[in-house]
Amino acid sequence: MIITVQKPLEEIIESLKQYKKIFVVGCAACATKCQTGGEEAVKKMADDLKKNKKEVTGYKVLDTPCDVRIVKKDLSRLPEVKAADALLIMACGGGVQAVERVIDMPLYPSLNPVFLGTIERIGIYNEFCKICGDCILAETGGICPISRCPKGMLNGPCGGAVEGKCEVDRDNDCVWVLIFEKNKKKNVKEGILKKYMAPKTYSKPVKLNNKEKK
Amino acid sequence: MSKFCEKLNKNKFVITAELFPPKGTDVESLMKKSDLLGPIVDGINVTDNQRASMRLGSMAICRLIKEKGYEPILQMTCRDRNRIALQSDLLSAYVLGIENVLILSGDHNKIGEYKDAKPVYDLDTVQLLTVAKQLETGVDMVGKHLKGSPKFCLGAVVNPTASPVDLQVIMMGKKSQAGAAFFQTQPIYDIEQYKGFLKLVSQHKVKILPGVILIKSAQFIKFLLNMPGVNIPDKIVRRIEQASDPLKEGMKICSEIIKELRSFADGVHIMAIGMEEYIPEIIENSK
Numbered sequence: 354m355i356i357t358v359q360k361p362l363e364e365i366i367e368s369l370k371q372y373k374k375i376f377v378v379g380c381a382a383c384a385t386k387c388q389t390g391g392e393e394a395v396k397k398m399a400d401d402l403k404k405n406k407k408e409v410t411g412y413k414v415l416d417t418p419c420d421v422r423i424v425k426k427d428l429s430r431l432p433e434v435k436a437a438d439a440l441l442i443m444a445c446g447g448g449v450q451a452v453e454r455v456i457d458m459p460l461y462p463s464l465n466p467v468f469l470g471t472i473e474r475i476g477i478y479n480e481f482c483k484i485c486g487d488c489i490l491a492e493t494g495g496i497c498p499i500s501r502c503p504k505g506m507l508n509g510p511c512g513g514a515v516e517g518k519c520e521v522d523r524d525n526d527c528v529w530v531l532i533f534e535k536n537k538k539k540n541v542k543e544g545i546l547k548k549y550m551a552p553k554t555y556s557k558p559v560k561l562n563n564k565e566k567k
Numbered sequence: 568m569s570k571f572c573e574k575l576n577k578n579k580f581v582i583t584a585e586l587f588p589p590k591g592t593d594v595e596s597l598m599k600k601s602d603l604l605g606p607i608v609d610g611i612n613v614t615d616n617q618r619a620s621m622r623l624g625s626m627a628i629c630r631l632i633k634e635k636g637y638e639p640i641l642q643m644t645c646r647d648r649n650r651i652a653l654q655s656d657l658l659s660a661y662v663l664g665i666e667n668v669l670i671l672s673g674d675h676n677k678i679g680e681y682k683d684a685k686p687v688y689d690l691d692t693v694q695l696l697t698v699a700k701q702l703e704t705g706v707d708m709v710g711k712h713l714k715g716s717p718k719f720c721l722g723a724v725v726n727p728t729a730s731p732v733d734l735q736v737i738m739m740g741k742k743s744q745a746g747a748a749f750f751q752t753q754p755i756y757d758i759e760q761y762k763g764f765l766k767l768v769s770q771h772k773v774k775i776l777p778g779v780i781l782i783k784s785a786q787f788i789k790f791l792l793n794m795p796g797v798n799i800p801d802k803i804v805r806r807i808e809q810a811s812d813p814l815k816e817g818m819k820i821c822s823e824i825i826k827e828l829r830s831f832a833d834g835v836h837i838m839a840i841g842m843e844e845y846i847p848e849i850i851e852n853s854k
């Protein structure tokens with residue numbers, strides 16, 4: 354899921370400074386799980402906006418604001434949207450831009466998307482996948498060195514792994530030590546690490562569809 | 568074949584030392600140091616924006632060293648360049664007469680001055696070694712033919728004090744298979760530990776130049792001890808702490824280690840971190 358954190362309120366208020374009437378859009382998917390764009394967060398934002406002398410014409414938590422079809426169906430025709438001067442979108446950049454594609458109004462993000470995260474528990478997220486487009490987990494026993502090694506080493510550790518810890522952040526395990534130790538424990542036979550891992554492709558199997566529909 | 572490579576092949580004790588390019592364009596003091604070192608070492612490593620700190624480029628200094636008739640070793644990290652820039656720089660280095668290239672992953676910018684930079688790491692060290700070898704055959708990574716191809720003496724690093732050590736042993740095998748002819752290591756202060764490591768990697772027919780860092784003060788030893796993977800025996804720590812002139816003592820320790828290494832190692836890689844003018848004396852006293 355896309356992990357997001359809220360921007361500082363001052364930054365949000367500053368970005369809306371030319372506008373009086375604001376409509377707030379939330380996200381019932383990832384941003385709800387992160388508590389940054391669900392019902393509660395949206396209501397809190399509406400209050401904060403009011404405290405900062407804004408008028409909130411309304412709000413709507415969309416199922417998935419990152420889906421253009423949902424934006425068209427559930428947001429674009431709302432009269433409260435039309436009554437506003439600007440939209441504040443409490444979703445990731447994918448959500449903000451789906452709304453941008455559909456609605457011709459000034460719009461502003463309230464969140465900083467940080468990564469595709471695996472949730473450990475509330476507030477503890479791990480970036481275990483960088484969505485690289487060509488998954489190599491089959492070669493590494495299900496542990497991703499692209500996202501979990503700061504240097505993206507594909508053939509094994511750098512010289513900085515000491516006592517199993519990563520040189521870039523001593524609080525973290527070196528992912529190659531993890532891959533090595535865990536596969537030993539799991540009795541994976543394929544000799545992970547022995548084989549040469551060729552440079553990855555970073556070209557993606559899905560084409561960017563970056564055209565405005567006329 | 569580079570002069571350095573020839574020396575490696577001759578099975579003599581090979582000495583390399585390391586120089587850091589300045590932050591800025593004033594190369595005078597650095598070149599003075601290269602004049603001190605050039606005649607007495609077999610190769611001078613020039614670091615590549617060490618600790619991700621943004622400095623004058625390694626390739627420029629290597630060329631200046633080459634012009635003086637000394638033997639530069641270009642350090643090349645995977646941190647800042649993608650596969651296009653890395654290949655291009657390898658070709659450029661060769662054209663400038665730089666044949667010795669030490670390939671390393673590079674200190675991550677997160678632990679340096681440039682925390683906000685976008686780290687690249689498009690290729691890892693084993694891949695970059697493989698690519699350098701491929702350029703030698705006259706084709707680039709996408710299979711295009713080169714008009715004129717380079718010839719390198721490739722090196723890599725290994726950390727005998729990293730743990731688990733089995734992983735370093737595997738990595739060393741991969742790097743040597745990928746084309747590394749020589750290795751330099753993180754600083755070694757415990758000769759017995761190093762000998763143990765050599766036993767583990769004896770099947771690889773490569774030259775290993777263990778690193779030594781000049782300990783210049785009691786404060787510096789604290790810094791070193793905090794560096795991950797540096798193992799300094801208590802005996803040495805005490806000698807520095809109790810010395811009336813810690814720098815002198817540090818030099819003595821270096822000379823003693825090198826003297827011991829001469830009896831069994833392929834060579835030594837000396838790092839003096841800003842105190843390179845003491846290297847000639849250290850070497851002299853190690854004979």
Ligand code: SF4
Pocket residue numbers: 481482483484485486487488489490497498499500
């Ligand atoms: S290799 Fe890593 S970054 Fe790429 S898709 Fe798989 S898990 Fe994600």
Ligand code: SF4
Pocket residue numbers: 501502503504505506509510511512513514515518519520521526527528529530
């Ligand atoms: S210590 Fe391990 S995880 Fe950290 S940068 Fe090196 S290889 Fe990657």
